[in-house]
Amino acid sequence: MKKRYIPEDTIKRLPVYLRNLLNLKKEGKKIVSSKEITFSLNILPVQFRKDLSYFGKFGKRGVGYDVDNLIKTLEKIIGIDRKIKVIVVGVGRLGSALIRYKGFSSMNMEIVGAFDNDQNKIGKKIEKIKIMSMDQMPEFLKKNKIKVGIICVPFDKAQKVAEHMVKSGIKAILNFAPTRLNLSKNMFVNYVDMASELGSLIFKLKNL
Amino acid sequence: MKKRYIPEDTIKRLPVYLRNLLNLKKEGKKIVSSKEITFSLNILPVQFRKDLSYFGKFGKRGVGYDVDNLIKTLEKIIGIDRKIKVIVVGVGRLGSALIRYKGFSSMNMEIVGAFDNDQNKIGKKIEKIKIMSMDQMPEFLKKNKIKVGIICVPFDKAQKVAEHMVKSGIKAILNFAPTRLNLSKNMFVNYVDMASELGSLIFKLKNL
Numbered sequence: 001m002k003k004r005y006i007p008e009d010t011i012k013r014l015p016v017y018l019r020n021l022l023n024l025k026k027e028g029k030k031i032v033s034s035k036e037i038t039f040s041l042n043i044l045p046v047q048f049r050k051d052l053s054y055f056g057k058f059g060k061r062g063v064g065y066d067v068d069n070l071i072k073t074l075e076k077i078i079g080i081d082r083k084i085k086v087i088v089v090g091v092g093r094l095g096s097a098l099i100r101y102k103g104f105s106s107m108n109m110e111i112v113g114a115f116d117n118d119q120n121k122i123g124k125k126i127e128k129i130k131i132m133s134m135d136q137m138p139e140f141l142k143k144n145k146i147k148v149g150i151i152c153v154p155f156d157k158a159q160k161v162a163e164h165m166v167k168s169g170i171k172a173i174l175n176f177a178p179t180r181l182n183l184s185k186n187m188f189v190n191y192v193d194m195a196s197e198l199g200s201l202i203f204k205l206k207n208l
Numbered sequence: 209m210k211k212r213y214i215p216e217d218t219i220k221r222l223p224v225y226l227r228n229l230l231n232l233k234k235e236g237k238k239i240v241s242s243k244e245i246t247f248s249l250n251i252l253p254v255q256f257r258k259d260l261s262y263f264g265k266f267g268k269r270g271v272g273y274d275v276d277n278l279i280k281t282l283e284k285i286i287g288i289d290r291k292i293k294v295i296v297v298g299v300g301r302l303g304s305a306l307i308r309y310k311g312f313s314s315m316n317m318e319i320v321g322a323f324d325n326d327q328n329k330i331g332k333k334i335e336k337i338k339i340m341s342m343d344q345m346p347e348f349l350k351k352n353k354i355k356v357g358i359i360c361v362p363f364d365k366a367q368k369v370a371e372h373m374v375k376s377g378i379k380a381i382l383n384f385a386p387t388r389l390n391l392s393k394n395m396f397v398n399y400v401d402m403a404s405e406l407g408s409l410i411f412k413l414k415n416l
Binding site: 019042080086100103104109147189190200204 | 219222223226227231248249285286288292294301302304305306308309311314315355358379380381382386387388390396397398399400402403404405406407408410412413414416
């Protein structure tokens with residue numbers, strides 16, 4: 001694929017389209033219109049077509065999209081046409097819940113390893129996923145060709161943990177710790193900030 | 209406050225500023241510059257000043273911001289100057305983890321009730337939070353003046369659950385279920401979509 005500018009919002013919608021198509025497939029749909037794909041997403045059909053247009057021409061005017069083909073196309077565009085292995089760092093309550101979370105596997109993303117610095121946790125397992133020490137990270141990442149990690153440590157540990165992950169071979173981080181990470185520009189970081197989402201919701205409720 | 213247009217991104221940054229100020233306060237800071245406030249957030253100082261300007265004039269040019277005052281101001285702007293009570297619906301792994309999550313309370317948001325339709329869970333407690341049946345929701349919300357709820361049910365249950373919450377008195381929903389909700393326009397909904405965040409991160413890793 002050509003390396004050109006694609007809006008952040010478009011990138012974030014791609015997995016949303018994919019998941020919705022997987023649901024439509026489960027419902028037995030073979031061919032769908034852009035209206036059917038976007039209906040339950042509160043997204044305009046024209047927005048969907050515009051988002052897809054960054055990656056080529058898909059679907060047939062007046063006919064619609066072949067569900068299986070579009071699923072394969074989106075998986076390929078996103079980069080999850082093959083299973084992507086991911087680690088979790090920080091096996092507290094949230095980390096444990098994520099390891100058990102079923103929502104990643106339908107999207108071909110799988111948590112395959114967990115890391116913590118608590119001696120009482122290291123060596124134990126959560127649903128077949130072994131909890132390893134931080135020292136074991138570089139070897140595990142190399143052996144399993146893993147570049148993506150999820151941070152679930154407390155906010156005041158996140159920066160150090162992130163730096164250790166980068167040194168160990170991680171290139172992309174999903175950060176659940178409620179703090180920003182200061183890393184080199186060639187690292188990719190997304191944030192899931194639950195308290196901020198709840199706070200902004202309360203702002204809207206009170207003010208809008 | 210006047211009801212006027214405030215960009216979504218500004219709204220989402222307000223709790224981020226607040227949390228960072230709470231951290232700066234913990235570090236003993238009394239007066240901070242916009243640069244200090246935004247430094248660890250990867251946000252430009254000018255963006256912070258612009259975001260604040262929607263709500264009035266704060267801080268003194270060349271002097272900076274009084275930390276305690278700005279915390280109070282932001283809490284008031286967001287609407288969390290008094291404790292906001294919140295419910296969780298769906299006490300599976302993620303719901304349980306959220307009930308135990310400590311990140312909400314520092315922002316004056318507190319989960320005070322949980323709901324599930326599993327007879328084996330109803331009546332039990334997670335950290336002092338009682339799990340109630342869905343039928344008990346309207347009365348509980350009314351009695352405790354609660355308008356904000358978090359959805360942690362599977363995606364195929366989320367729409368029905370959301371409709372029940374709205375009927376019971378909820379006005380704002382933070383939805384962790386990986387699906388969009390179709391609700392009346394006067395409802396406020398924010399989404400935390402973990403698989404989509406992870407997917408978009410993988411896209412960036414593979415393509416950018």
